[in-house]
Amino acid sequence: LDDGGIRVVDNGRGIPVDVVPSEGKPAVEVVLTVLHAGGKFGGGGYSVSGGLHGVGVSVVNALSSRLHVEVKRDGFVWSMDFVDGVPTGPLRQGEATEDTGTTVTFWASENTFETTDYSFETLRSRFQQMAFLNKGLKLVLTDERAGVTDVGDEITGEAGESAEGVDLTPRTGHREVTYKYDNGLRDYVAHLNSAKRSEPVHPEIITLEAEDTDRQLSAEIALQWTGAFSESVHSYANTISTTEGGTHEEGFRSALTSLLNKYARDKGFLKERDDNLTGEDIREGLTAVISVKLGEPQFEGQTKTKLGNTEARTFVQTQLYSHLGDWLDAHPGEAKDIFRKGQQAAAARLAARKAREATRRKSLLESASMPGKLKDCSTRDPRRSEIFLVEGDSAGGSAVRGRDPETQAILPLRGKILNVEKARLDRALGNQEIQALITAFGTGIGEEFDITKLRYHKIVL
Template structure:
């Protein structure tokens, strides 16, 4: 047996630990982790704006896959650190927990509070280049995989000040290094909305696209953006406060309203301009203040009668559209990716400020306040109706035999081990027929849906649960929806959306993504939702057969696999129903040969937002989107 001694303990020096366990620092090594590198560098530039020094940020996606982020702030210091005896810029790029974010004299508030952001980017990149404009000169330094490869040097005279960071993500670390323009644009647009007056430019050298984001009205613009063309119940209520709270300098900017256009809440929260996707104590304080203050106003104004029960938090938040942005020194997050705020000071501060400001607003706008109470009361009745519908569904299920609660159109699999089973959701009876013939009956179940499912974006939960196609879907999956969701009741390991590779199929897929995103988000979060990838073309010459997912792939196959032969027979599949069982199995359902795309929350959220944009009531944003993106269309169904 090998002796366990001091020699057995591995010591990872410098940034080796980051390369060994990257997910500890950026959350994952998939496409989200890749983009997290961009956010870390951008957050540093925004910190310079928050400190009152930067007015413009430029993000450039380079032709070769690199990213360049520059700002006109003060420039990272280049002088020697008094104790480490290294240039400060080198220290910041090569040492964890080294940065100006721990010194409140340098940054009163900061998004990159852990001081690991830019050093982690350096560690996970094949090459990182830094240029600093400072003291009348341009200074350069370069690194590779966390180690310095070019010393700090003067590279000529320069006017002004600022920092440029250029990096290339390491393909040995990340599953992909292909950056998504739209994902970056969305994040930069959010950042500009949260920083009125800050100009952020995005340039993409790969295709020539460029966008500039700059907003004057800040959070009210942001709320209008989140409304997605829906009419607000009242003009956005704005709150802005800055004070000492429990001995700490804190500040809040907040804008919120309600809309009848949807039945969930659209709440975005930020701490020091960093998105807190998982919420936290600042959201808790905001929600508590809303519920308490509106109930008090409802009683005092008579909008709520003595016989009426108090409004719950769910009632008050239905249709809510809000952006909460707070700033505080040394916020405590859960994890380096800053998904959830844990600072207790934020809860009390936000609750106190929102309660004070909302009460004052309601005192001045009693009629509008009563509209808000009425809106919440309607939500309360709908919630009770939905609860009754769920209870009825549950009772029916308990009275039935093991499979009787399942929809009649479901062709279930024989296995009762959820870890190996799959549910394919297909459109129409024809696709259902071919997929039933193609499937592995032991592990693959088929649920055909008729037509386009109900748009859950526009319907209250009780109406959703009354819809026959939705009922079939909910029963087949087994988990329930909304607050009745129980992940332990999931009947299949994979839920696969399999729609035609055309415009209608894309629309149906988007409607289904909206359903899962709104009503069963945990199913997506835990990685159980997938998109099948049926081919668009079959190419055949003699016994040689190949499949193509797009026109581009078809043309590539003609040039390569079929060597530009003019006698290739090309079949375009207009729908899944046109494939015979063998074709469908070989291309789309065989676990050994198929391609499945796993859906994550970001994918579903973007699909939902795009659906609202393209199918909503507001025409100007839809026209702008079509004009901007028309040049990138590759395949149009006519």
């Protein structure tokens, strides 16, 4: 809102307004003032909830200088006001209505928070995630504050173009985005891959949906391999981003690795003498989104970044193994392309290991002399040392003449060495210019990287 408040509007059933016998207060007042009174408790309130303790909205109320709630339910509009979490009066019954839903407007307490300036981009990114994860759900975010800027369209950490179902509508005086995805995770994967410079290995985005009502457990997965050299796997539990993974992601990785290796051996792609592909080989270029919903989620820690439910592992593993196995059997050409992609990754992994070992041996041998073109500085104190990376021998000559030889080193390099985004590690490590950089810096690479061995504390491009 233009005055710094936040208004949340939904068209759901509306928070109950009848009196809770044990409290002697309307349910909406209890929910807003009593900890652990959220709708996730007691069963039947929600089929799925991301909350653990039922304290969300009551904490918001307690940390707000004022809050106004309006409920459309049971044929009337009901309203109530709070100041610093305390009701200013009883629940009021208003005009008749056939609509349902809840509107909560609150102003965060400036006595509690150092700043109450909300990030539009943080909210926008989360709204888009929620729209992807809840197929067909329409979410609208409006910013009525002054100082409107252009609205982007990308999930945090993933560059992307506008995906189908996104309405970006700038208006005079405020900005607004509307998200609605009828294909859910299929649209999510398409959106993520639209940002990549690599073509898909197979045109179809593979999807599966499975549910176990007895265990209050469901899973939705979408995946597609691309020609990229890195994996992009996103997992969620009850629409909460599990950035540290967890049991659902473990089940996904396990099923994927065992299934692809078994399929390759059954079809003769892998011979008896061949080693299995590793999980990293198989997931190279993979874009996947895993979303599980559980009646009783168990997260490791308060940040909810890692799922701990053991039943999620076996459920995802079983469902993916079965569904993806059927898809591979029905698409033998695409299955072969996927395996070939993993096989190329395995070959590159082995070549990279050899190149890494060769680079390490070379670094040890050249530790005294350094790369031939390097004009090193005389001091051996890395805190005083700086290295200038210049393009070409002519620039290197000019830099050498103008440098302080005690503290400034010069390393001439050929221009446009290698686009490492489009090259595997083995090719990068085989490049002489990159080898010179590794040797000059002294830190090693990969698992052997040690920042304490850095020879220059300033690197100037």
